[in-house]
Amino acid sequence: MMRARGDAYDVAVIGAGMAGMAAALFAAEQGLSCIQIGNGGSLLFASGLLDLLAVHPVAEGRRWQSPYEALAALAVDEPGHPLARVDSASIRAAFECFVSALGAAGLTYAPLGERNRQLLTSIGTIKTSFGVPAAMVAGVDALAARPPCLLVDFRGLREFSAAQIAATLAGHWRGLRHQRLEFPGYEAAAELYSAHLARALESGETRRRTIALVKPLLGDARALGIPAVLGLARASAVHAAFEAELGVPVFEIPTMPTSVPGLRLLGALESALGKRGVHRRQQASVHALAFDAHAGTAELELGSVSGCEHLSARAVVLATGRFTGRGLRAERDAVRESILGIPVQQPDSRAAWHQRDFLDPAGHALNRAGLSVDADWRPLDAGGKPVWPRLFAVGSILAQQDWMRAKCGSGLAIATAWAAMGKVRTALRGTVPA
Amino acid sequence: MKYALFLGCKIPSKLPAYETSTRAVLRHLGVTLVDLEFDCCGFPARNFSRDAFVVAAARNLALAERAGLDLLAPCACCYGTLRQAMRFLGEDAALRARVTQALAAEGLVWTRKARVEHLLTLLARELGADVLAAAVRSPHTGLRVAAQYGCHVLRPGEVAQFDNPAAPTLFETLIGATGATPVDWPRRLDCCGDPLHEANAPLSGIMAQIKIADAVESGAEMLCTACPHCHLRFDAAQTGSPDQSIRTMLYTQLLGLALGLPAQSLGLAAPLAPRNP
């Protein structure tokens, strides 16, 4: 079906996880018209922390203080790793742009800097990350300095135990106390849900009552750790109110998914994209994707309630993720790419997918399967040529990376999205009407 | 522009001002409204029988189709229900067959020709905020208004097909077109609680009260609605205390006043009091 050039979007981003959202954001920042398909589901499982690179090599489990130094080592050891193919200046720019957009949408991050940061999780383990929300950053300092500190939790809020955290750190952090509170208004509830608490704390009345419960318990504590429930859309204001009233730094501790920081991240990104005029199709999936050589556009067919919706775009970014998001499908005999059946770089046979030991520190070969891309981030067909001149792939669908073990998920997503979008821009210059 | 006006059940009996103001505003903007003999959109039947609700909705769609018109529903619940029925008809062939048979018994046919619009979708997409702003004679400068989208113009997104359900902006744009200042409020996308008022009256009241308190705390002076359910629920939930009460107004009334239409023609007892700068 012939379409006039004017009707097509500049770029269609398929996928709304971290990579998809970053790609759409960068597209809009560059002034490209963009439509994004997908429901941001994976962001619901985000912790709010933005990992860049923390562990390399994965087999050794070596942790790095400086992600940029780790990236330098990665470039030497695994030149095929997607992150190795983005220069650090671009990575810095990408993160700055991303975090600045989040800030404008009401979700403030601590200044990024050059170093990774360490902070507590809800079970008392220590997590290394790069981009830390402002509401959590006081926890980094507290963990480093170990002042007298109070940790609180709420009865009924599952999978978060201040007592557990304190017990885990008992030997290492004297002066770490814990206290269980009844969340105001939910005294009769058996089980609490973090998003409800976060919303409730946006009301001044509930906030005052909660602070009133905490204040007398502070004693000599010089920091307060609290589950990440300090507001949803108004997180900055709620956090600031807590610090102002209690007079000590307050840090949120990330909770299990689906967590409030993940909801905040999703909300902030949707808001940022909305403000920049990116069109969205949340609960939709791409049923077919074809390329019109004559018009130079990609034709997408979306499953929709009124039958099918047809869209055109001059460039397409595949950010469909791996198995959970169904960007890749693990079938009996092979791993397949879901939309176009693009060849997936993978072990020769299923027998080689996994190591015998499930928790093998080196990970499993299957985790490194994915799409091979050329220097311009375009996935390759069986003959090693780009499937389509303006089809790009970013994020965790790419081969030769193990983002979970390397703790580089957000970095992978944001950096590759940035790099690819630069190539999209270049490619479109030839096709965008004068 | 010509539409069959689908008033539904709530507006004529419980909120006639919405009909009055809709007619007045759309007449002023050059939109023609036609009255057909519609019946209930089918929403209450969803609690009893899926088939019955879809038949009731499809019947109204078929009536509009027979008249060669699209429907305009000022009630967001009717909007969502009619479109939801269209969705089910699109994806369930067996249901479609049963409904076709039921309609044929009355000599009606539905072939998905009639579109369903809501006031907000009409004003934002078909007319455009610029057109409205240009027609405004007495802007509500300085009036801080919280937009109550309600649920059914937004969700589910693939049914409502209006704005971005996760981060909508069109209603605020429309409010801005009247000269008023839209206010951001955390609970703006939450349900008002009205569908619950028969099944669980206390909870329904609480949901509305919490929203009112949130709007007040966010600095809004007025809550602007686009659905009779939301509007009536907020009216019923006002407690009188300052942090629990807020002036509520339908968008058609807010717009009508800005367009310079007399208050009586909008179902209002009096226009807004002049504001102190």
Added chain:
Amino acid sequence: MPAALFQTALYASLVLCALGLVWRISAWFRVRIGPDAQAPTPYQRAAAACRGSVSVLCSRRALHLLGVFFLDVLLLRRLFASGKLRWFGHLLAVLGFALLLLMHALAPLLGAKLFQDYQATLDPYLFLRDLFGVMILLGVALMLLGRSRARTGFAAPRDPAGASFIALLAIVLVTGFLLEADKIASARAFYRMAEQYAGTADPARLKPLRALWASEFGVAFEDLKGPQTPDLLAQGRELHDKACAACHSKPASAFVAYPLARALAPAMAGLEQGQADVWLLYLHVFACFVGLASLPFTRFFHVLASPLSLLLSGAGSAGEFFPAGRVSRRALALDACVRCGICDARCSVAPLARYLGNPLLLPSHKLLATTALAGGRLLRSGREAETVRAADGAFLCTDCGRCTSHCPVGLDLEDLWEAGRADLAAAGLPRPAQWVQARPAFEWAELLEQIPGKAFAAAPLAACAPLAADSGSFSRCVQCQTCTNVCPVVAHGNGAGHGVDLTPQKVMNLLRLGLRDLTLGSRMVWDCAGCYQCQQSCPEGIRVADIMYELRALSVQRLGAVRSHGAQA
């Protein structure tokens, strides 16, 4: 007819009528519809009604009421708005009836006073009497025609009061026409009158007169059939002018009775022998007396009740003027309702009624059901199915108010429906959202196991709940709790007395575990506000809210069967 018999019958009818009126009017203060009717005693209600009436009549509203009387009661403005054919028919019938009553039935009392020179056998009274009779017949026919055209797909509710009224009316009118026809054609009557006014009853001497009367006055003489000679007629005319003309116009102007008389002519001999005129008269008069005596119990009673209802409607909301009067106004409704069916034709959920095959969604049927429930009739054993259907009908009403705004007799139907629903709830039949709460979800599931699967064969799961029936709709649920986290119902109800028992993600989990029946009786399924936040946010694209609605409809069907089953056990 002997005067004594007549008088006795008349007074007896009047007394019966009066007693009946007292009984029927007292019902307005005795019948209890609605929970607010339980407290006031009949005396209090009557006293409130009197006080209210006095206060309205002495206020400025009285003028408005006068307007209401003229426009709504006399001119039937509301009926005109809803059905012009029926309005016209009603006008015809009422005018015809009133004038017939004045001019004919009450002629002995009023005739001379109102109309100088009144003689039943004179024009224009001959013509008018038939005209008025025809107006009634035509008017009723038009009203019935108008009603039949307003199809709802269901037969109208049984209406003995209306049927009996029309039957009596028909008897009165038909016997009236026949009686008149008989009198016109009766030779015996001729001879009787001739003896009195012409001084003779001798057929031979009266031949010219008889010829005239056979020719132009429709009398059936055995020996004078066919056209008469002009000479004879001229002679007869002379005699007629002297003896008869003062009181007799040509009966041809009785345009129904005269042709009827001509048609009856061949049978007159037999009719006279059988004393048809006597029987007809008795039938005619006694039908009238039966009508009078039974007036409070037939549709005729609406002549009192409906105007009252219209005046009450015009007086403003009953709650304002008659605090205990609203309750009495409900009891009045059944008497004021004329079964016109206009409410049914306008009902917003009439299509649902048709599709679900339940006429008890329609207002006219609901009115009967509401009143029956108040009288305790609906809930007697053996009528459970009907009661359940009445409850279904009551709770599917959308309160659109069209029935009330279109009712020609000004019934406050919305108030009745609200009261009826409260009565149903008090009788153990609240709306499903409430009766589901009677037991916890697991108890419902256990009871549901006892219902044989074939009980639901007519409504297979795949048809009425396709998403809930297809495991593909929910098998991808990873229990991330996003739906629960974004659910406002859980957020605001959690832990409160009015909170939910299950959360959305728990409902989905029960489906995944194949324990669908456990979800049917849960509060979550009924407290879901349908805001679609869950469905919009679900990372796996599960249609949580759509599934909730399906489970809700399923619970009405299946747990409803449990209730009925239990009722029969």
